[in-house]
Amino acid sequence: MSTVTIIYAVLFYVATVVLVGGLAYKVYVFACTPAPLKIPTTPAPVTRLGVVGRMLREVTVFESLFKSNKWIWLFGILFHFALLLVLLQHLRYFTQPVWSWVVLEQPFGIYAGFIMVVGLLGLWGRRFVVDRVRYISNLSDHLMLALLVAIALSGLMMKFVFHTNIIGLKEFFLGLLSFNPQPLPADPVLLVHLALVATLMIVFPMSKLLHAPGVFFSPTRNQVDNPREQRHVAGWSASIHNPGGR
Amino acid sequence: MANFETPALREYPVIPLVHAGTMAHSKPFVAKPDLQKALGFPGELPENWEKQAVKKLGELVDESRALRVFLDSCVKCGACTDKCHYYLGTSDPKNMPVARQDLLRSVYRRYYTLSGRLFPKLVGARDMTKEVLDEWYSYFHQCSQCRRCSVFCPYGIDTAEISMAAREIMDSISVGQKYCNEIIGKVFSIGNNLGLPEPALRNTLDGLEEDVKDETGVDVKFPLDEKGAEVLVITPSADFFAEPHIDGLIGYAKVFHQAGIRWTLSSHASEAANFSMFIGSHENLHKVAFRIREAALDLGVKRIVVGECGHAWRVAYSFWNTLIGPFDFLDPRYPVPQHICEFTYDLIQRGALNLDKSANDDKVVTYHDSCNVARASRMGTMPGGQFIIPRAVIRASVNKFHDMEPGSIHESTFCCGGGGGLLTDDLMELRVKGAQPRMQALKHVVEDHGVNYLAAICAICKTQFAKVLPYYQFPMDMIGSVHGLVSKAIQLGTKE
Numbered sequence: 028m029s030t031v032t033i034i035y036a037v038l039f040y041v042a043t044v045v046l047v048g049g050l051a052y053k054v055y056v057f058a059c060t061p062a063p064l065k066i067p068t069t070p071a072p073v074t075r076l077g078v079v080g081r082m083l084r085e086v087t088v089f090e091s092l093f094k095s096n097k098w099i100w101l102f103g104i105l106f107h108f109a110l111l112l113v114l115l116q117h118l119r120y121f122t123q124p125v126w127s128w129v130v131l132e133q134p135f136g137i138y139a140g141f142i143m144v145v146g147l148l149g150l151w152g153r154r155f156v157v158d159r160v161r162y163i164s165n166l167s168d169h170l171m172l173a174l175l176v177a178i179a180l181s182g183l184m185m186k187f188v189f190h191t192n193i194i195g196l197k198e199f200f201l202g203l204l205s206f207n208p209q210p211l212p213a214d215p216v217l218l219v220h221l222a223l224v225a226t227l228m229i230v231f232p233m234s235k236l237l238h239a240p241g242v243f244f245s246p247t248r249n250q251v252d253n254p255r256e257q258r259h260v261a262g263w264s265a266s267i268h269n270p271g272g273r
Numbered sequence: 274m275a276n277f278e279t280p281a282l283r284e285y286p287v288i289p290l291v292h293a294g295t296m297a298h299s300k301p302f303v304a305k306p307d308l309q310k311a312l313g314f315p316g317e318l319p320e321n322w323e324k325q326a327v328k329k330l331g332e333l334v335d336e337s338r339a340l341r342v343f344l345d346s347c348v349k350c351g352a353c354t355d356k357c358h359y360y361l362g363t364s365d366p367k368n369m370p371v372a373r374q375d376l377l378r379s380v381y382r383r384y385y386t387l388s389g390r391l392f393p394k395l396v397g398a399r400d401m402t403k404e405v406l407d408e409w410y411s412y413f414h415q416c417s418q419c420r421r422c423s424v425f426c427p428y429g430i431d432t433a434e435i436s437m438a439a440r441e442i443m444d445s446i447s448v449g450q451k452y453c454n455e456i457i458g459k460v461f462s463i464g465n466n467l468g469l470p471e472p473a474l475r476n477t478l479d480g481l482e483e484d485v486k487d488e489t490g491v492d493v494k495f496p497l498d499e500k501g502a503e504v505l506v507i508t509p510s511a512d513f514f515a516e517p518h519i520d521g522l523i524g525y526a527k528v529f530h531q532a533g534i535r536w537t538l539s540s541h542a543s544e545a546a547n548f549s550m551f552i553g554s555h556e557n558l559h560k561v562a563f564r565i566r567e568a569a570l571d572l573g574v575k576r577i578v579v580g581e582c583g584h585a586w587r588v589a590y591s592f593w594n595t596l597i598g599p600f601d602f603l604d605p606r607y608p609v610p611q612h613i614c615e616f617t618y619d620l621i622q623r624g625a626l627n628l629d630k631s632a633n634d635d636k637v638v639t640y641h642d643s644c645n646v647a648r649a650s651r652m653g654t655m656p657g658g659q660f661i662i663p664r665a666v667i668r669a670s671v672n673k674f675h676d677m678e679p680g681s682i683h684e685s686t687f688c689c690g691g692g693g694g695l696l697t698d699d700l701m702e703l704r705v706k707g708a709q710p711r712m713q714a715l716k717h718v719v720e721d722h723g724v725n726y727l728a729a730i731c732a733i734c735k736t737q738f739a740k741v742l743p744y745y746q747f748p749m750d751m752i753g754s755v756h757g758l759v760s761k762a763i764q765l766g767t768k769e
Contacts, residue, residue: 060338060341064595070656071656089427091429092350094425095425157351159288159354162366163371234396235347238346241342245339247430252651255594271567
């Protein structure tokens with residue numbers, strides 16, 4: 028087995044452990060940190076079911092962002108939905124036989140790659156053009172966009188310019204999944220693409236990409252507006268005991 | 274009038290370009306050591322204050338899911354950058370919500386995240402230094418905790434939570450704001466924000482009874498500490514003598530009178546405001562609120578109604594049940610607490626009040642949604658009742674009413690510019706500039722509909738507007754209480 032194969036096999040095992048372990052840890056910490064007071068941003072749903080609806084609207088159509096800024100919303104939704112289609116399309120490299128709906132999804136996933144680049148460049152462009160957004164952008168914000176754009180472009184390049192040995196790649200990943208590593212095709216564009224993806228996986232749980240799990244734990248969005256009807260206590264407020272009631 | 278320029282009011286809202294540092298000089302007076310000690314904070318800056326501040330930050334993050342999620346989740350998308358009235362009025366980029374959060378987030382990243390520990394420059398992480406502390410003191414006292422940014426953030430990040438935490442950290446190392454902390458001290462030592470002792474309060478209320486008797490010929494009572502009353506009214510102490518607040522209090526009294534419901538104020542809990550929320554101190558938040566539970570138990574009332582006060586209604590509606598509940602000793606048929614607008618609205622619905630709208634025909638009214646009522650509480654049973662009910666009370670009392678433009682009312686309402694513990698003369702420039710977006714929307718209804726009365730249900734809004742309206746060439750007496758309108762319209766002696 029070649030050195031390249033060994034390096035990439037280790038890299039992807041490490042990246043997966045960091046991504047899954049890191050996210051699980053973060054979600055655990057979010058879940059364990061108490062929310063001592065009721066702070067939903069109102070008007071807020073008054074039932075649990077209503078909150079589920081609010082959260083679904085937030086994560087599917089980006090409701091608050093739509094209210095806020097149509098350009099960020101447009102580029103944001105293009106990027107996120109294109110990314111979703113691309114990820115689903117990539118399932119074919121990890122499943123054997125390939126599920127039939129993944130087969131049907133292929134053309135959408137492939138062309139979504141272009142949409143993803145459009146969305147990312149739109150978001151990135153705002154960091155230069157809009158002075159307020161330029162002011163708040165750190166180097167890491169630019170690098171994150173650069174990373175995603177590079178992943179998308181290298182992927183598209185393999186599809187449309189320099190075809191890679193996709194059969195060999197799939198054997199490599201199926202091998203990893205069964206803990207029986209197979210040789211990885213030593214194609215430069217592929218190696219770049221994979222290295223960038225592994226980087227993204229490693230960075231995910233320790234960066235602003237935590238907004239993905241974070242939104243579900245945001246008290247201003249996930250709390251039911253019923254403080255009068257139901258006494259809410261957690262953390263420090265759970266240790267309050269008021270004397271003198273009935 | 275002052276050493277700064279009042280912002281211009283325009284035809285259309287304009288998002289200003291960034292002008293760094295325009296408000297870097299803005300700082301409220303610092304609290305003296307004895308003020309700090311009275312609230313349980315240290316009086317002097319400890320020697321290793323940097324370490325203590327960082328430690329306190331960690332503790333606060335551990336005990337607040339909101340703070341932790343908000344500090345971790347921001348992607349710097351920019352959605353909030355044009356939403357803060359202080360940014361719109363000052364063009365100082367550190368008044369953009371995300372930049373304000375970053376003042377604290379940068380320190381959090383440095384000490385509590387791997388990326389910030391390893392690559393501080395890359396992710397904008399900073400050591401806790403004197404410069405950082407000074408910046409915190411300046412810009413976390415340029416946030417009125419109005420939550421407008423949290424409405425528009427895709428993750429619901431609420432800068433109010435961040436600024437409360439920052440103020441709490443600063444207090445924990447003795448750096449407190451004079452205005453807020455002096456007021457909280459007065460609540461503990463005297464019983465209300467204004468420092469009005471019981472005899473003076475009783476005197477004021479007796480005077481009001483005489484005034485109303487002279488004006489209407491009717492014996493409307495303003496009871497204090499009356500055991501066995503059905504309703505305890507908790508109202509901001511500004512209602513006892515400030516203009517236009519007092520017209521609101523007279524309105525409440527007339528409503529109770531006509532409805533024939535026995536009510537009382539309490540000298541033990543003669544204050545609805547709870548400034549401890551502004552400084553993020555939950556010990557003091559509980560302590561200030563607890564007087565109300567004591568008063569309710571002592572007076573043996575069945576219901577609690579809260580007067581016109583924005584942040585007090587947030588504390589009462591959202592936090593009381595947690596802080597000073599359960600309210601199993603009160604009548605379960607009514608919500609605890611009830612807003613005075615809910616109370617009056619219910620009576621109107623039942624036909625228990627006789628309101629003559631034409632008594633207010635000299636007024637063309639618009640309504641300012643106060644931020645804490647709009648974005649941090651509710652009235653009635655429906656989401657958004659906090660927008661519907663006060664307007665319904667106004668419309669039952671006046672013939673001419675016009676709302677301001679949609680982007681400036683309901684949950685998008687602009688802060689008056691003086692909320693969140695900033696209603697102090699040492700922050701006058703900030704208050705005037707922060708009022709610009711609200712004043713602009715007001716100007717449009719003044720020009721288009723001849724509006725001459727700006728109704729509000731918040732003591733801070735009322736005081737702030739009375740002060741800043743003249744800067745924008747509006748008369749200062751344009752601002753009034755919602756229950757001031759009810760007070761004019763109600764026909765005493767016809768229903769009782």
